[in-house]
Structure formats: structure tokens, C-alpha cells
Amino acid sequence: MASTQEKATHCCIPKTNDDIKNNNKAPPPPPPPPSSSSTKVLQNWSVALVSGSNPSEDTISKRASMATLIRPVEPISDPPATNTTTSKGISIMPRAQTSHPLDPLSAAEISVAVATVRAAGKTPEVRDSMRFIEVALVEPEKHVVALADAYFFPPFQPSLLPRTKGGPVIPSKLPPRQARLVVYNKRSNETSIWIVELSEVHAATRGGHHRGKVISSKVVPDVQPPMDAMEYAECEAVVKDFPPFREAMKKRGIEDMDLVMVDPWCVGYHSDADAPTRRLAKPLIFCRTESDCPIENGYARPVEGIHVLVDMQNMVVIEFEDRKLV
Numbered sequence: 477m478a479s480t481q482e483k484a485t486h487c488c489i490p491k492t493n494d495d496i497k498n499n500n501k502a503p504p505p506p507p508p509p510p511s512s513s514s515t516k517v518l519q520n521w522s523v524a525l526v527s528g529s530n531p532s533e534d535t536i537s538k539r540a541s542m543a544t545l546i547r548p549v550e551p552i553s554d555p556p557a558t559n560t561t562t563s564k565g566i567s568i569m570p571r572a573q574t575s576h577p578l579d580p581l582s583a584a585e586i587s588v589a590v591a592t593v594r595a596a597g598k599t600p601e602v603r604d605s606m607r608f609i610e611v612a613l614v615e616p617e618k619h620v621v622a623l624a625d626a627y628f629f630p631p632f633q634p635s636l637l638p639r640t641k642g643g644p645v646i647p648s649k650l651p652p653r654q655a656r657l658v659v660y661n662k663r664s665n666e667t668s669i670w671i672v673e674l675s676e677v678h679a680a681t682r683g684g685h686h687r688g689k690v691i692s693s694k695v696v697p698d699v700q701p702p703m704d705a706m707e708y709a710e711c712e713a714v715v716k717d718f719p720p721f722r723e724a725m726k727k728r729g730i731e732d733m734d735l736v737m738v739d740p741w742c743v744g745y746h747s748d749a750d751a752p753t754r755r756l757a758k759p760l761i762f763c764r765t766e767s768d769c770p771i772e773n774g775y776a777r778p779v780e781g782i783h784v785l786v787d788m789q790n791m792v793v794i795e796f797e798d799r800k801l802v
Contacts (some may be wrong), residue, residue: 515696577616577624581655586611589655589672594689596670605663609701614654614671624650654691660701665755665789668695700752702739707788711739714783714791715759724782724798729761737762737774740786 487754493741572757575582597603601748626634628650671691703711715721715738722733730736743750750756761779764772785795 482571494511497802514543544798552655565670573655576629577621577650577653578613581611581653585653585655585674587747588674588688588756592672592690592695593657593659601663605661607662607704607706608657609660609704610742611660612656614656616651616653620651621735628709655688659699665753666695667699667701668693700742700755703742703757703788708740709757710791711740711757711786711788714793718784718793718794718796720798721782721784721793725779728779731777732767733781734767735764736779737764740788743785757786757788759786 481692508544521633544760575585577634589611593607593608597606628633652673652675655672657672659670660666661668670693673689673691675687675689675739698721716733716736725731725736737757738761740759743756743758746759761782761784762774763772763777763779765777766772781800783797783799786792788792
């Protein structure tokens with residue numbers, strides 16, 4: 477059984493000297509008062525626990541109390557753009573252009589090049605008669621490509637540049653890209669070659685005016701550039717509308733011109749009559765059996781015995797001969 481001292485209450489136990497010393501000490505400071513948000517949370521929780529009548533209301537009150545503890549996160553701003561350094565200690569300059577010097581011309585660059593050349597026309601008639609046969613990139617010199625691969629585009633290979641005394645001089649941007657254009661002037665029957673510097677291509681993509689610069693232009697005499705798709709379509713329409721051609725096709729039992737295929741081919745230079753001072757074409761004629769069959773090979777049925785010579789500059793038939801009926 478427990479002794480009388482063990483059964484006695486705590487207040488009846490005599491106090492020792494240590495207890496008297498502890499009681500004489502100053503009481504500890506009271507805890508800081510809860511914040512307003514914490515007080516609201518406690519009040520909301522107390523109300524929810526006391527009510528306890530409707531579970532849905534308790535859930536709503538709990539969500540509202542927890543929402544007071546959630547604070548929006550402030551957005552982290554991006555650090556300012558500065559020169560970066562790789563693990564090898566190579567200083568990488570910010571790129572002044574997104575296209576590598578050897579990348580093909582983009583659609584925006586082609587538009588800027590064409591608009592620059594067209595704007596350089598002296599008169600509206602000259603500008604309207606320009607046909608752009610070819611627009612291609614002017615490949616830069618090798619040191620420009622090496623500079624781009626060394627400091628502007630990964631994998632960043634400075635070893636491509638020759639070593640110089642005092643270290644390499646790194647420019648802040650690459651030279652502007654250039655485009656080479658082959659232009660045929662239908663009005664004057666001249667072929668010219670233009671070199672355009674694409675200085676500010678982004679202006680065209682934003683709806684602004686072109687920012688190209690004409691570097692050089694020259695007329696190449698006694699040449700004819702390739703025919704374009706528009707000339708092919710115009711030549712076919714001219715031949716089909718030529719009355720002697722329609723009569724020759726009727727002799728062969730072909731009256732539906734939608735079945736006829738006219739393929740213009742450039743003439744060879746066999747004599748002075750074929751001199752490149754004239755833009756000539758000799759079409760080949762074919763006929764399909766059905767006009768709406770997508771898998772039919774129209775070149776399987778050539779039409780023989782018809783000779784046609786077309787002036788592509790003026791779009792007129794200058795020679796026609798129905799040699800024989802096959």
C-alpha cells in the first residue's frame with residue numbers, strides 16, 4: 477500500500493528551500509498576442525467547432541480560414557541580359573541576329589529583298605514589269621562563318637579563328653546578310669542581277685517599310701533567265717486560244733481544250749533566229765482522256781505533228797505548222 481506521504485496532496489507537501497527560491501523569482505513574460513490573421517483563423521475554427529450543426533458550412537468556414545494563410549507569390553523578374561561565360565572561360569557575345577550566315581533566306585528576308593529591288597525602279601512601268609526569277613543567299617566569306625561558329629552560335633569553337641597577338645577582337649554583331657536576285661524585265665527584255673543587303677529584316681515582319689540596301693546591280697546582255705510559273709500558265713492559255721491550233725486539234729478528234737496540256741520548253745540556240753535577244757518557247761502538246769482524274773499520266777499521250785513557236789515577251793504565237801496527222 478502507498479504510504480501516507482505518497483497519498484498526500486501536492487499542496488500539503490512541505491516546501492523545501494529550493495522551492496522557496498524559485499517562487500521568489502520573477503514570473504516569465506507572457507506570450508506575444510496572436511496576429512490578426514491568426515486570431516481570425518482561431519475564431520473561425522472555434523465557430524466551426526461550436527456550431528457543428530451543418531457540415532457544409534463547416535467546410536466553407538475551414539476553407540475561408542485557410543485562405544487567409546495563403547499569400548500570393550511575387551513574380552520573379554528575369555535578370556538583365558549580360559555577357560555570359562562558358563565553363564571554358566569563353567566570352568559569348570549576345571547575338572545580333574538569329575540567322576546563321578549560311579542559313580537559307582527566310583520568307584521575311586525574301587520579301588525585303590524583293591521590295592528593295594522593286595522600289596529601286598525608276599518608273600512605275602519598270603517596277604510593274606519586273607519578274608523575280610531567283611532570290612538566293614550570297615554566301616559570306618569564310619572568316620565570317622568562322623566568327624559566327626566561334627562566338628555567336630553553338631557549339632562555340634574559338635579554335636576556328638587564327639591566333640593573333642593580344643587575343644582575338646570579337647565584334648558585337650555579325651555583318652548583315654546579303655541576297656542575290658535574278659530579275660527579268662518584261663518591258664525591256666533585259667536580265668539583271670542585284671545584290672541587296674538585308675540590314676533590318678524585322679521591320680517588314682512588323683508591318684513597317686523594307687530596310688534593304690542595294691549594293692550593286694548590273695544588266696547581263698544576250699541572256700535569257702529561266703521561265704517562271706506565271707509564264708508557263710500564260711503560254712498555255714495563248715496556245716489554246718490560237719484558232720489554227722484549235723482546228724488542228726479538231727482534226728485529231730480533240731475538242732475539249734481542258735484535256736489538252738501545253739508544256740512550254742525553252743528553244744535551243746541553233747542559229748541567229750534563236751538568238752537570246754528574243755524570249756522564245758516551243759511548247760510540247762499532250763492530251764488526257766479525263767480532265768478530273770487525279771492519277772492519270774497526261775504525258776502518256778503526246779500529240780504529234782504540231783509545231784508552235786511562242787514569243788514569251790509579248791505572249792503571241794509567231795509560228796504555227798500542222799505538219800502531219802498521226
